[in-house]
Amino acid sequence: MKKNYFKSRLFLKYIWSYLFILLIPLVLMTIFIYQNAVSNLRTEIEQSRLNQLTQAKVVVDGRVKELSEIASRVSYDKRLTPYRVHDPIFSGEAIQALDQYKSTSSIIDEIYLFFHKDGKIYSSKGLYNLDVFGNTFSFKSWPTDKLFEDLNAVKYPTMRPADTVTKSSNMAERLLAYLIPITPNNPVPHGTVMYLIRESELSSLIDTVLGSYRGLTYILDNEGRVLVDNRQDEALSASAAASLIDLAPGIHDRTINGQPHSIVSVKSETNGWTYVTAMPSSQFFSTVLHVRSFIILLFSIIVLAGAAIALLLARMQYQPISMLVEFAASKSNAKRPHGSPDAAAPVNELDRIRSALQEYSSRVDLQEPFARNHFLSMLLKYGNAQSLSPELQQSFGLRFDRSHHFVAVIGSGEPGDSPNDRQERQAIIQLLNQIELPELQASGYGVELPQLDQLGLIISFDLDAGAETFGRVRRIVEAVQGRLADIAGTVPIIGVGNCYESPDQLNQSFIEACSAFELRSSAGFGTVTYFELLSDAPDRADWIPNHTLMKLSQSLKQGSYDVAAQIIGSAIQSLHATSASALLTRCVCFDLLNTMLKTASELGIHSVVQDMSPAAIFGNSLDELERSFLSLASGICSHVEQNALKEEQSLMDRIAAYIDERYADHSLSLESVAFTFGVSPSHVSRSFKEKIGVNFLQYVWQKRLEEVRLQLRTTGNPLKDIIQRVGYQDTPNFTRKFKKETGYTPGQYRKLFAENGEARQLPEGDDE
Template identity: 75%
Template sequence: MKKNYFKSKLFLKYIWSYLFILLIPLILMTIFIYENAVTNLRSEIEHSRLDQLTQTKVIIDGRMKELSEIASRVSYDERLTKYRVHDPLTSGDAIQALDQYKATSSIIGEIFLYFHKDEKIYSSNGLYNLDVFAKKFSFQSWDKSRMFKDLNEGQYPEMRPADTVSNASGLKETMLAYLIPITPNSPTPHGTVMYLIRESELTSLIDSILGSYQGLTYILDNEGRILVDNRQGEALTGSEAKSLINLSPGIHERTINGKAHSIVSVKSDNNGWTYVTAMPSSQFFSSVLHVRSFIIMLFIIVVLVGAAIALLLARMQYQPISMLVEFASTNSPAKRPQSGKTPSGNELDRIRTALQEYSSRIDLQEPFARNHFLSMLLKYGSAQSLSPELREAFDLHFDRSRYFVMVIGSEPAEQEKSDRQDRTEMIRLLTQIEFPELAALGYGVELPQLDQLGLIICYDPEEGAEEFNRMHQIVEAVRGCLLESFDVFPMIGVGTSYPSPDQLNQSFIEACSAFELRATTGQGSVTYFEKLSYTPDHTAWVPNNTLMKLSQSLKQGSYDVAAQIISLSVQDLQATEVSAMLMRCVCFDLLNTILKTASELGIHSVLQDVPPGMVYSSSLEEVERGLLSLASRVCSQVERNNQKEEQSMIDRIVAYIDGHYTDHTLSLESVAFEFDISPSHVSRSFKEKMGLNFIQYVWQKRLEEVIHQLRTTSDPLKDIILRVGYQDTPNFTRKFKKETGYTPGQYRKLFSETGQPPASSDPDEE
């Protein structure tokens, strides 16, 4: 049946994620292109306006300079001296001269000549009495008295702002009055030349700046007064216009009338006038409408194509997640959805929950798995054959040049609770112990015997020094650490140092052999296997420590070590030139050691099954085969006995748990202490035999009892949970619901209503 991916919120989230991944860069790119187009166009227009405004300033400055030069010529023209303009015979020449000066500049609307304290004013059109002049040229903002005062008292050129001028016939015209004292630059001018300039003459010079754009252009004097304004679509208040004089020359951004404006300003060095244009920024966007249309079309096309790609990519990414969800649901009974119910959370949440559950189980089992790994290493060797990933997971590093094993323990005795705590702390201390000054690293191993611990030592020997001295320093460092931490002197058996971790099983057997001699050396002693007595006078005989090692390997069920000892002993015997009788006696040493060990282990069948040919044969090869066969039988029987003992032990442990699971103090450590074996050995053996780890089994027993009491009693839930040994009621309720799909209250209610357990409540069905 084909899956409907669109019902999955996670699948839809993936689609939206890919769309966002596509849209965000696309939107940013669109904004960048659009803003770049607007910015470039805007910058181009602004710089063009700046150039045009600068050109306009140069032209107007030139015209103002031209008017100053005309005024200077007027002041020195003999036809325009005071006595000649008053003389009726020569006044006509004065009027004609003024008309000539007027014609020299296109911006002059009218030119007037006035001598201080005079009652008349002269123009290109004739002679005017001041009263008549004031009536003919009536300024809206420049009254008669102010005008006469400026004409008589002005000492510097002054441009009056554009003003409305009314003539006698009522016609109005906007004009500027430009007053220049004569003689120019004289501290005591005797008259004034006044030009009337139509505002349109100046605005026509700056119309080309705005072009087709809406905006305004101002010319302001050095006092901030508006001399000329050219508006297209908007105007400024007096205060806003006056603030423009403070702008530095160049291009500026400013908000005017609540809108963003682009302002260009230039200033004249000749007269201090400021030329300003202001245009709304919104006008620039209208010039890029075709770019915006193209981008919108491109955006739509890319979104459609991107949506198809996003759908394809989302499906490709979701498919393996969907498979993981099915796998997690199949292998995690507690997470299987109940019939008719939609699982809570999306697929990743369910996978995360399953992984957390697996991770918590792994974290719980990791110390025991690590101990099991090290135990197998001590029994079989072959450290390098294990994958690097496994060694890395357990943080084990076999990268030194020498290796040996220590067995640490004490006299068997009744252990108090404090001793158990000390053992736990000792295990934690020796889990991984390092002595940098000795270039040594140790890994602790819990042995099945509760009173013994193993310690694998990896080290680098000191150059030029005897190897045994470094071993002795390491052993003493371990003893000192235990004395400092626990105030005890443990008994220690030390195996031989080997160059490869694959030979750690040899060193372990030797350490166990050395440890067995503790009774003869006393409390707190250290016994080194390689220091055990040899038989130097009779080199053909098998050394005592080798026979001891052979016996210990048989007791441990380590056939690999036993076979190696037998083969090496036979090879050494072949290399010596001894008589057949002595050779047979030496072989009897090996045989007696095997038979004695078998007898100590209670394997009496081996005594009756010794091949006669092996005893009377003169062939060392046949003797070796017979010894290996006996060693194999002993080790196999030891393994079977251990398995039987473990099975019997597990049966007793299960019976103990079944009788004490309601005790809240029940734990792996308490069970291990009860049966005098290590917690790691209990955990490993229990898992192998029962298929469940210790915690899962205890939880299952308690869950079954709670379900039974929910069905058969009406006791409060809290009392039931406490009775089965669980003290954390909320946590139990959460786990109960995860296991059955119902809270304990819901379970009891459904059972009381139907008389049958809910469909998902049976733990065996989960």
């Protein structure tokens, strides 16, 4: 059925919110764009001109640099020495060489070579007497005598401004003259190379700067003279043009000829020339008129599109909320029968979701102790505390940032199932859940182990410089003993593992604590066994200490391959470092082998002996023996893991069968089942969910619910009797849970299936 979102006030709020969010910035943005259109467009055009002018400068500088390089090559060209040029035999080669140099640059109109105090001047077309040259080329602003004087006296490259040149054919054109003394950079030059360059050649390089805009472009030398004048529709006076040289590189505003202009200036670092382009500011406003029309059109389109997008976004945002509401209604609120009094009540989606979250939060709070215990159990089994999720550590209130860590195993030696034993165990668990010993700079976290008579305790503490580690561990254990004595009256048996600086090694300390607990010298209450004190080192250091073999055996029993591999590796490495004989080394290795085989036998794993590689006994080297031992340890740990899984599955199946038989017992609880089967409640809670698929309470509830539904469909017994018969004593609470699960009250459910399970119209009221 199609949903009508517009009936939801929340959905309408989303639409208005999106429209408000869209329109306010859009209006402000439109005003801002319109107000700043002139300056933005102007800046863009000016920046574009600046980039183009910079590009033109690079091109012109490159061409001028080519001319300097040509002059340098001319000065060192043997064909153009004074002797060869004057020699009638070689003069033709000189003229040909000049023609070749001319063709290497696209801007050269003609190239001339003049030697000081010489009566002739040479070009790519031939040689001229100075009188003939003066009559052939007439510069409007450069008299002939001044020209010859400059040819003899020029000391550094000089570019003369564009000038009108009249040739003998009465043809006039504007040319620039570029004089370069040769040899270049020589304080006493012996000649001059003169280039004639058409002004149009340089102006064509910068024509692209103006584009479709009116304006003018100048190239000024470092003395402020206009070298190239490329104008469109207007011109500057000589003084106004000369003032442009004082402008700093960049973009400027100036009034020229009574009109505001935008001026862009670029200065060449190579020769000091200044490139300037000026454009009337009025050209910007013609573009803005087009922009204004475009903005109005764009604004209208955006408003219409924004309304459609607001509707789409509101629907997209509301849809997951609608799905959450449906989920909350199906999981948290009972399905209201048709015709119920509050069926038409206004829907507050967020309140419904909030109620569902609160309900799920309460469920999480109930499961948190079991999750926390599972987290710590994994830490004891595998170590690697630093790699565990920091978010989980924070949510469980766990910290492992102290300098030293160890594990203690606390137990009574035998499980008890009396009410007093349960109460005492619960008090100890509550105490050890998070124990603080500020006077010893220590804190600890309790862990419920699978064995009902044992608890684990992870202790972290800071050790002052120079303090004795074992002494601090002993004091901490004694403090824990005192706390336990205050609660239980008697102190349980405690096994203590070695202390490590890294929490990643807590699994090793746990194995050692289990070994110490198992190998305690006394079974009496209050006994504390330290693994460190179990070490009865043999006379020779070559032999493996007994406590190491104990730790190896315990690690195999726990299925902890990482710890077993480390013990084997350390033992083999120690043998590498000794100078013991081959026979003694083999005997020492037999200690490791016998320990593993004995442990396998105790665990009932007899197949490892048949599958064992001969290299484990007859290995030729320690490395080969180590590989064999590691393989054997891996096999034993794998069998332990597999057996544990099978036993776990079998245990959970037996517990499920136990619940199937006794679910109607109102005293049935997680704790009572755990004590019946001799395992910890935390272990039952975690493993039951993993193996059966639902948690313990859900499983019991489902069994009771199925029986109640069957009784409602098939009998006419009173509801209260049925509920009490399946183990519930709180009838109102059961009725609420039943309605939450099925959507109907028990009375409605009975009426619904009264006639062979065929549904019929329910009354508006409830008979219960």
